[in-house]
Amino acid sequence: MTNENVELSERHRCFGGQVEFYRHWSTACNTPMRFSIFLPPQAEHGKVPVLYWLSGLTCTEENFIEKSGAQRYAAEHGIMLVAPDTSPRGLNLPGEDDAYDFGSGAGFYLNATQAPWNAHYRMYDYVVEELPALIASTFPADVQRTGVFGHSMGGHGALTVALRNPERYRSVSAFAPICAPSLSPWGKKAFSAYLGSDESTWQKYNAHHLVRSTASRLPLLVDQGTADQFITEQLMPWELEKACREVDYPLTLRFQAGFDHSYYFISTFMRDHLAYHASALGVVGARPWTVA
Numbered sequence: 001m002t003n004e005n006v007e008l009s010e011r012h013r014c015f016g017g018q019v020e021f022y023r024h025w026s027t028a029c030n031t032p033m034r035f036s037i038f039l040p041p042q043a044e045h046g047k048v049p050v051l052y053w054l055s056g057l058t059c060t061e062e063n064f065i066e067k068s069g070a071q072r073y074a075a076e077h078g079i080m081l082v083a084p085d086t087s088p089r090g091l092n093l094p095g096e097d098d099a100y101d102f103g104s105g106a107g108f109y110l111n112a113t114q115a116p117w118n119a120h121y122r123m124y125d126y127v128v129e130e131l132p133a134l135i136a137s138t139f140p141a142d143v144q145r146t147g148v149f150g151h152s153m154g155g156h157g158a159l160t161v162a163l164r165n166p167e168r169y170r171s172v173s174a175f176a177p178i179c180a181p182s183l184s185p186w187g188k189k190a191f192s193a194y195l196g197s198d199e200s201t202w203q204k205y206n207a208h209h210l211v212r213s214t215a216s217r218l219p220l221l222v223d224q225g226t227a228d229q230f231i232t233e234q235l236m237p238w239e240l241e242k243a244c245r246e247v248d249y250p251l252t253l254r255f256q257a258g259f260d261h262s263y264y265f266i267s268t269f270m271r272d273h274l275a276y277h278a279s280a281l282g283v284v285g286a287r288p289w290t291v292a
């Protein structure tokens with residue numbers, strides 16, 4: 001560790017590498033933030049590609065690293081995983097902890113413009129700029145080979161940060177993303193409070209709008225369970241499908257029969273997503289992980 005700004009709180013041996021939890025001061029959010037990281041065994045010998053995971057509503061930096069099973073595949077491909085918390089916390093803002101879909105655990109990966117949220121809820125800047133800079137200065141990350149993926153609210157986050165910054169991300173995928181937050185109850189509630197009532201300001205956080213307006217063609221991989229309880233009201237994968245078809249944007253949308261919205265679904269297809277990112281990030285060959 002060379003960065004005094006980051007404080008290690010936990011370390012666990014895992015698949016030949018290390019799972020670690022950190023806390024640090026965030027300038028973007030003007031409060032301490034937390035993230036988890038998996039350092040694959042290959043990181044002991046040099047720089048490795050880095051893949052950011054953006055979690056969904058109610059999650060902290062722990063859910064993904066504890067429940068997704070991604071470390072096995074990241075160890076095989078030699079990919080670093082980084083999973084930030086989903087919002088600032090403990091700020092005593094009015095309504096901050098009143099609902100699972102707003103405030104704590106529901107940062108929506110945007111920069112709030114409305115008081116009092118705009119003083120801290122700047123998750124877009126945090127995820128796109130501040131955290132990658134901190135990771136690059138602290139860990140052996142090959143920043144030229146950066147990918148991003150996520151789930152639900154975090155799937156929305158992954159799609160929107162990648163669509164807006166194709167020069168920063170070489171790969172993007174999502175599990176059951178909120179594809180059109182401006183049309184969904186979760187999105188309307190959050191965007192109204194964080195961004196205000198002028199819906200034109202919401203568009204830069206709408207994946208189905210961004211695919212229509214970007215010139216880039218970074219391919220999208222999306223898995224969606226057909227038994228997901230949120231598919232119709234909140235996620236609306238067909239809005240993304242329609243937008244991609246209209247502008248000939250490259251989308252692989254896989255409907256997975258019988259899967260719900262949970263980490264049981266995510267862990268089932270995690271191997272596919274790691275292989276997808278490994279290929280796009282230029283990883284040559286996977287080394288099956290075995291106990292030495």
Ligand SMILES: N[C@@H](CCC(=O)N[C@@H](CSC=O)C(=O)NCC(=O)O)C(=O)O
Binds near residue numbers: 057063152261
């Ligand atoms: N509590 C709510 C729904 C909470 C939920 O399903 N959260 C998902 C993400 S949903 C979209 O962003 C999640 O990842 N939960 C954490 C976990 O470990 O499963 C309700 O009960 O309706």
